[in-house]
Amino acid sequence: xxxxxxxxxxxxxxxxxxxxxxxxxxxxxxxxxxxxxxxxxxxxxxxxxxxxxxxxxxxxxxxxxxxxxxxxxxxxxxxxxxxxxxxxxxxxxxxxxxxxxxxxxxxxxxxxxxxxxxxxxxxxxxxxxxxxxxxxxxxxxxxxxxxxxxxxxxxxxxxxxxxxxxxxxxxxxxxxxxxxxxxxxxxxxxxxxxxxxxxxxxxxxxxxxxxxxxxxxxxxxxxxxxxxxxxxxxxxxxxxxxxxxxxxxxxxxxxxxxxxxxxxxxxxxxxxxxxxxxxxxxxxxxxxxxxxxxxxxxxxxxxxxxxxxxxxxxxxxxxxxxxxxxxxxxxxxxxxxxxxxxxxxxxxxxxxxxxxxxxxxxxxxxxxxxxxxxxxxxxxxxxxxxxxxxxxxxxxxxxxxxxxxxxxxxxxxxxxxxxxxxxxxxxxxxxxxxxxxxxxxxxxxxxxxxxxxxxxxxxxxxxxxxxxxxxxxxxxxxxxxxxxxxxxxxxxxxxxxxxxxxxxxxxxxxxxxxxxxxxxxxxxxxxxxxxxxxxxxxxxxxxxxxxxxxxxxxxxxxxxxxxxxxxxxxxxxxxxxxxxxxxxxxxxxxxxxxxxxxxxxxxxxxxxxxxxxxxxxxxxxxxxxxxxxxxxxxxxxxxxxxxxxxxxxxxxxxxxxxxxxxxxxxxxxxxxxxxxxxxxxxxxxxxxxxxxxxxxxxxxxxxxxxxxxxxx
Numbered sequence: 001x002x003x004x005x006x007x008x009x010x011x012x013x014x015x016x017x018x019x020x021x022x023x024x025x026x027x028x029x030x031x032x033x034x035x036x037x038x039x040x041x042x043x044x045x046x047x048x049x050x051x052x053x054x055x056x057x058x059x060x061x062x063x064x065x066x067x068x069x070x071x072x073x074x075x076x077x078x079x080x081x082x083x084x085x086x087x088x089x090x091x092x093x094x095x096x097x098x099x100x101x102x103x104x105x106x107x108x109x110x111x112x113x114x115x116x117x118x119x120x121x122x123x124x125x126x127x128x129x130x131x132x133x134x135x136x137x138x139x140x141x142x143x144x145x146x147x148x149x150x151x152x153x154x155x156x157x158x159x160x161x162x163x164x165x166x167x168x169x170x171x172x173x174x175x176x177x178x179x180x181x182x183x184x185x186x187x188x189x190x191x192x193x194x195x196x197x198x199x200x201x202x203x204x205x206x207x208x209x210x211x212x213x214x215x216x217x218x219x220x221x222x223x224x225x226x227x228x229x230x231x232x233x234x235x236x237x238x239x240x241x242x243x244x245x246x247x248x249x250x251x252x253x254x255x256x257x258x259x260x261x262x263x264x265x266x267x268x269x270x271x272x273x274x275x276x277x278x279x280x281x282x283x284x285x286x287x288x289x290x291x292x293x294x295x296x297x298x299x300x301x302x303x304x305x306x307x308x309x310x311x312x313x314x315x316x317x318x319x320x321x322x323x324x325x326x327x328x329x330x331x332x333x334x335x336x337x338x339x340x341x342x343x344x345x346x347x348x349x350x351x352x353x354x355x356x357x358x359x360x361x362x363x364x365x366x367x368x369x370x371x372x373x374x375x376x377x378x379x380x381x382x383x384x385x386x387x388x389x390x391x392x393x394x395x396x397x398x399x400x401x402x403x404x405x406x407x408x409x410x411x412x413x414x415x416x417x418x419x420x421x422x423x424x425x426x427x428x429x430x431x432x433x434x435x436x437x438x439x440x441x442x443x444x445x446x447x448x449x450x451x452x453x454x455x456x457x458x459x460x461x462x463x464x465x466x467x468x469x470x471x472x473x474x475x476x477x478x479x480x481x482x483x484x485x486x487x488x489x490x491x492x493x494x495x496x497x498x499x500x501x502x503x504x505x506x507x508x509x510x511x512x513x514x515x516x517x518x519x520x521x522x523x524x525x526x527x528x529x530x531x532x533x534x535x536x537x538x539x540x541x542x543x544x545x546x547x548x549x550x551x552x553x554x555x556x557x558x559x560x561x562x563x564x565x566x567x568x569x570x571x572x573x574x575x576x577x578x579x580x581x582x583x584x585x586x587x588x589x590x591x592x593x594x595x596x597x598x599x600x601x602x603x604x605x606x607x608x609x610x611x612x613x614x615x616x617x618x619x620x621x622x623x624x625x626x627x628x629x630x631x632x633x634x635x636x637x638x639x640x641x642x643x644x645x646x647x648x649x650x651x652x653x654x655x656x657x658x659x660x661x662x663x664x665x666x667x668x669x670x671x672x673x674x675x676x677x678x679x680x681x682x683x684x685x686x687x688x689x690x691x692x693x694x695x696x697x698x699x700x701x702x703x704x705x706x707x708x709x710x711x712x
Contacts, residue, residue, distance in 0.1 A: 005187040007055065007082060007180065011127075012113040016120050018069040019060075019128045021076045023221070023233035026214045027246075028134045028154050030077050035158050038081060039165045045179040046171060057186035063226070071226075073190070076130075081158065083128050084141070085180060086114040088162040091144045093173050098166060100173035110177065115142075130155075132234075212269035213249040219274060224284065236288035243292075243299035250324070251298045255291065257328040257376050261691045297334040301327065308344050313457075314351045320446060320461050321358050322439035325371050329354075332379035333401075340398045349402040357409060359447070359574040360419040362440050364427040370415035370597055377594050377693055381408045384592075384696070389584055406579035411589070414597035421576045428567045434471060434500035441471065445507060448569055449544050458542075460507070472508040474554055475499065476516035486519065487555060494556050503563035506544045510534055519554040593681065593695035600697070601674045607698035614698075621660070621670050624677045627695065628662040628684065635688040639666055642687060648680045 045053050058075030062068065072079060090111040092098035100107060112118055117127045130138050137153030149156045166176060210218075217237055221229045244251045249269065256264045256272050259280075264272045277287070300306050302324070304316035318326075330351075337347050361368075382404050389396040396404070409418045419427075433444065446460040463469035476483065477499065484491045498504045508514065513534045514522050525536035537548040547565055551558050583589070588606070591598050600620075607616045608623050610630045617623045632639045642649040643666050650667045653659050658671035668680065685692055 005185055006052075007183040007185055008113075010058065010185060010187055011082070014068050015113070016068060016117055017127070018067075018117050018120070019079055020063055020069055020071050021080075021128075021130050021134075022071055022073075022226075023131055023229050023237075025072070025076055025131060025218070026210065027131060028077065028080050028158075030081055030154070030158060032158070032161055034077075035081065035161050036165075039085075039162065042085075042176060042179045042183075043169065043171070045182050046175050050182065052182050052184045055183040055185050057188060059188040059190065061190040070189070073222075075185075078185070080128060080130065080134075080138075080155070082180070082183075083115060083138075084155065084159045085162050085166075086111050086177075087141055088159055088166055089173055089177060090115075091141075092163060092166050094144060097163075098173055102173065107173065132238075211247065211249050212266060213247065213252055215270035216248075216252055216273045219270065219277075220284065220288070228284075232285065232288055236292045240292055240295040243295040245302075248295070250327075251295055252291075254298070254327045254331055255294050258294075258332050258379075261377070261380065261693050263372055263376050294331050294335065297331045298327070300334065301330045308348070311344065311348050311351065314348060314355065317443065317447060318351060318355055318358070320439060320443040321355075321362075322437075323354070323358055325368060326354060326375040329375040329378045336379065336383075336401075342398060342401065346399055346401060350405060353402060353405055353409070353577065356574045356577060357418060359444070359570075360424055362436065362444065363431055363570065364419040364423050365431060366417075366419065367415055373594060373596065374412065374416045377592060378405075378408065380693060381592060381595075384590070385583075388590070392584060394584060400581060403579045403581040406577045407581045407583070410577065410579060411591075412595070412597060413599045416595070416597035418577065421571070424571065424576075425567065428502065428570065429563060430497075430501070432500035433502045433505055434473070444502075445471065445544075447573055448566065449507060449542060451543070451569065451573060469507055469509055472506050472510075472514055472522075473499065474504050474506060474519065474522065474548065475559075476514075478516050480516050480518075482518055483516065486553060490556070494559070498556070498559045501559075501563070502566050503559045506537070506540075506548065507542045508537075508540065508545075519551075523548060523551070589699040589701050591697045591699060592693055593678075593697060594692040596678070596682075596692075600678065600699075603674075604700040605697055606700055609696040609698070611694050620674050620677050623697070624668065624670055624680065625660050625662050627681060628666075628668050631684060631688055631690065632663045632666065635690075636663075638688050639663065642684070643667070648683055 041053055044050065056075065056078055058078060059073040060070040060075070061073060063071045089098065090107060093100045093107050094104075102110070115127055116125050118125060124139075126139060126142065128138065129135065134153065134155055137150035137155040140148045140150055141156065141159050149159075151157075169176065221233060221237070224232065240248050240251075249266065252273065253264050253266060253269055256269070256276055260272065260276055282290075301315055302319060304312040304314075304319065306312055306315070333350055334347075336342075337350075382401065385404050385408070386396050386398070412418060433441065436444070442461045442464055445464070449460055450457050460469060464471075475487070475495065475498065479487070479491060479495055487494050513528060517526065521536070523537045525539060526534055528534050537545040540549075547562050591600075605617060605620055605623055607614055608627065609615070610627060615626055617626060628639075639649065643651045648669050650659055650669070651665045653661065653667055654669075656671075658669055659667035660670040661667050670677075672680075681695070682692065684690075685695075
């Protein structure tokens with residue numbers, strides 16, 4: 001390996017050498033802040049007469065035994081940026097924008113050493129060969145013709161930045177070029193026996209950090225031959241990037257959530273992906289194929305791009321909510337639907353149920369953090385029921401997926417529950433719609449305004465984002481004396497109660513004009529101070545303003561009436577669901593331990609299933625002890641360690657009999673509530689790396705009387 005080198009030695013040591021950026025590398029990604037920092041460093045070298053300045057490391061390996069070309073493993077951002085500076089310097093001199101005492105031939109000689117492999121016998125002798133997306137933009141800069149530049153490219157933007165900095169710096173060509181050549185790099189050239197992946201993982205970049213998706217891409221491609229890299233990048237990875245708006249990070253997290261059956265942390269995505277690949281040992285091309293397939297589902301959902309126009313509208317409505325927390329479920333279901341050839345109406349119904357669930361939860365103010373776990377396991381919860389039927393030789397038609405889905409959702413409890421009509425009715429009156437997150441407001445106003453019309457759909461969300469349509473408070477946020485008089489002596493309570501509620505909100509294109517004008521002026525229109533006609537609600541094309549056209553005044557009476565109208569609209573769009581599915585065994589209710597919103601206190605357990613093997617029990621204590629024994633059999637060392645720590649687990653029995661033995665010198669605290677037993681198992685699973693979905697609980701069904709008591 002080589003070590004510290006001047007930048008000149010790296011670029012110009014071999015005049016036949018190309019710098020090849022592998023296809024598995026990300027596109028050129030330095031932003032202006034990175035370029036600004038580098039140019040300031042170069043200026044500092046000149047002003048302070050520094051002899052050297054450390055620039056970072058470049059890791060490369062010889063591409064093949066026949067040529068000296070270098071495959072750049074790490075450092076492409078630095079190499080590309082230096083090339084842009086040199087190119088900007090040369091063009092600035094040619095354009096007469098930068099002073100230089102050298103002849104044109106001397107300038108070309110100095111810059112060509114950096115830019116060209118001039119002794120190479122090939123059509124393209126430009127030294128740097130970026131990945132395909134950047135190559136066209138980079139080569140266009142050599143023309144010095146701004147009309148040919150690819151303006152949207154990061155290459156072009158940074159070239160223009162350097163050109164401006166160079167020509168406004170007050171320095172001449174020699175000052176900048178000589179200072180740049182004092183940059184020092186660590187030049188790491190790998191031998192064929194070195195492992196580039198391990199080297200890559202250990203490097204700390206001083207430039208823009210790689211995204212987790214960048215690291216995953218490198219991991220997938222670096223171990224392949226150059227020919228395979230070219231093929232798989234173009235055939236699979238590039239399309240994955242296109243499907244995910246050039247940033248597959250969130251998609252990869254959702255893909256891993258599906259396959260690892262746990263929610264992955266963004267910061268650890270790369271290592272989780274390595275764990276997944278190691279665990280399942282998938283053929284590399286098969287893995288690429290599956291990633292691309294799931295990426296196509298991701299694109300369909302996020303962009304509303306399927307072959308069914310009705311479904312596309314539904315997907316766009318869901319996207320308005322910002323419902324991507326549900327993406328693991330969406331991807332799993334679409335893959336299931338394709339493999340089992342589910343009809344379009346079945347697919348539509350599943351997404352319609354999801355929208356219903358979201359809308360009712362928004363109105364009721366249920367927290368979204370409970371949904372991460374719910375959607376990570378929802379498809380598996382549904383499949384568990386189908387598989388249970390298969391085991392009992394009672395085949396369940398896959399077209400019943402929506403009915404089983406509703407059955408599963410209706411069993412959810414706590415913060416994950418499906419809101420009832422009673423809850424919706426109460427929450428609708430008090431929910432401050434105006435204070436909701438912007439995505440929720442986009443969603444609700446678009447849906448309530450357009451309802452389920454098949455034609456004449458107004459682009460509500462697009463216009464709200466542009467600000468041409470806004471939300472109008474009918475009763476204004478600041479009450480004038482005229483408004484106080486119109487509302488009556490109880491105006492303060494009315495204002496506090498209804499101001500931000502749905503009943504007092506509509507859509508308009510004249511929000512800034514309406515201000516706190518009287519209701520009559522807002523309804524009929526008026527002439528503003530500039531003499532311009534401001535149209536009122538009577539001329540509005542919005543369905544939401546129809547009731548306002550009929551009102552003579554705006555008091556609590558009208559607010560209550562409009563509240564009822566809008567509530568009816570809401571429940572017409574998102575009525576309470578019911579299911580025709582009846583469980584195979586009415587006497588048994590199966591709950592996943594991963595569903596931590598499910599209330600187990602007061603419930604009787606009759607069996608549990610761990611890793612697919614069912615065990616009968618009579619008490620929660622029996623279940624706890626037996627699960628500890630199951631886990632001990634496969635994680636003995638971890639259990640021994642936990643017992644030494646002495647929190648929930650101990651090495652000795654307790655004098656008060658509160659601990660129960662489950663193995664030699666292993667005791668667990670068992671004289672505790674059902675909730676505490678849940679906490680103990682959660683602690684155990686986390687320390688042993690066991691997914692909570694591996695444990696299912698079989699419960700005796702709750703009686704109608706108990707259900708009524710729970711509702712109360």
